[in-house]
Amino acid sequence: MRSPAANAELALLLEVAGTPKPGNVDRHRDLAGLRFEHFLAGAVGARPGLADAESGAPVGEAFERAVAGMSDQSGGNTQFGCLLLLTPLVRAAAERGLTPESVSNVVEHTTVADAAGFYRAFDHVDVAVPDLPDDAYALDVRRGSDAVPELESRGLTLSDVMAESAPADGNAVEWTSGFPRTFAAADHIESGDGLILDRAADAFLFLLADEPDSLVAGQHGPETAREVSERASELLDAPRADVAAFADDLVARGVNPGTTADITSAALFVALERGVSV
């Protein structure tokens, strides 16, 4: 039986292999400079950090180690957001079984040191984040570890930091509300009956149709994010070839629903922990 850390790594691999996953790297598509193999190496590199989360290391420290390992490839950021979701989920799975309550409990117990680990993770890799108003500079995540003294002086925990980032960041919303979309997509995967990689792609489309992607909103504006989500809704029961055409279109336009991919990986993890087989 695979450990939670192994299931988390496998979730990362199934996520990137699921196809078509419109706008994202998948089994049959690369982005410019960010290719399939970078995600394979990112998943392998993240494993020791995920194992730390499993064995009870502080969430922020485990996350930072996972991100540092993930970054040991030349493509840049591959799975930062995935790991942000997976780290508390792995911890919850190892601690007391995986439920919205158990992962909320992990979130609630995060500390200022966990927040510092989260900020330090930004030292390892460039992450796409929206511009902030000038008065938010002190806690801009792009400052990485330079922002840690400010965090400490304000006494902000990682849960506080996530609450600050929600609702603009879909991953932060998951963190602060019991991972509702993660568990809903896991149900979707569990109740599906196709091949696991098809179910991964279906879960992605289900999530994209459900809500505009927050990374797309940050990079291309809310109007584009809404348009992409509406198109996904229209394609929910469409032939796979139509979804593939949409995937090619988004790649060509440089529209990358990355938050949706993050939540897909988290949902795959939950489904694997519940016994969905590969």
Added chain:
Amino acid sequence: MRSPAANAELALLLEVAGTPKPGNVDRHRDLAGLRFEHFLAGAVGARPGLADAESGAPVGEAFERAVAGMSDQSGGNTQFGCLLLLTPLVRAAAERGLTPESVSNVVEHTTVADAAGFYRAFDHVDVAVPDLPDDAYALDVRRGSDAVPELESRGLTLSDVMAESAPADGNAVEWTSGFPRTFAAADHIESGDGLILDRAADAFLFLLADEPDSLVAGQHGPETAREVSERASELLDAPRADVAAFADDLVARGVNPGTTADITSAALFVALERGVSV
């Protein structure tokens, strides 16, 4: 920096993702009942056994654990032969640096207990092996752990068992001769200048052209193995589309050069350990 166990897992993933890899599962091809996702899960599951090899566990024990973990998916045997090559290579890399001499040293020091671990690994998964003459029944690997008393009474080490299996089994030949094809293909990967997944596919074709595949010879006869190897030679400088057509042809014919894929994964591991980047 990735550990030897992490590089070995990554080598398994790069091997299966390299495309076109005629007759094998690759990024764009599945076989009947044996699909890409089974190899992803196989690689993830093998990691603890590979980590054992890295930290000095007996080779046979580490191999058995890697195979047991690999088998935790529904496709059947995905990477048994790869792991047979990777286990001593990981051990050598962790012990004293990776050279033909260091891995030969690992092989020479294997024990009867290692041979027992190797046989026990067959309890976890069905492996395609050629039929043996009746008088070889006592040590038929398909007997798995049932053959262990016989091994013990004859005092056979894992190195002895491999010497017995060579030259019919290409992996056993690697084991007993300092992994010459593994290191040659690693040189080929290292000196290449394309994307790593293209270099993985090139290494596979290079190896297939170099020698008939022993799994193909066992399953379809030496004539087919020679024909496939000759066709690979003709395609060494051909456009990738021609290699892809050959790949589709072999999949359709059910011809699977699995030993060549095993050695490709071992070569990728050596190349990663030497610093080839992803």
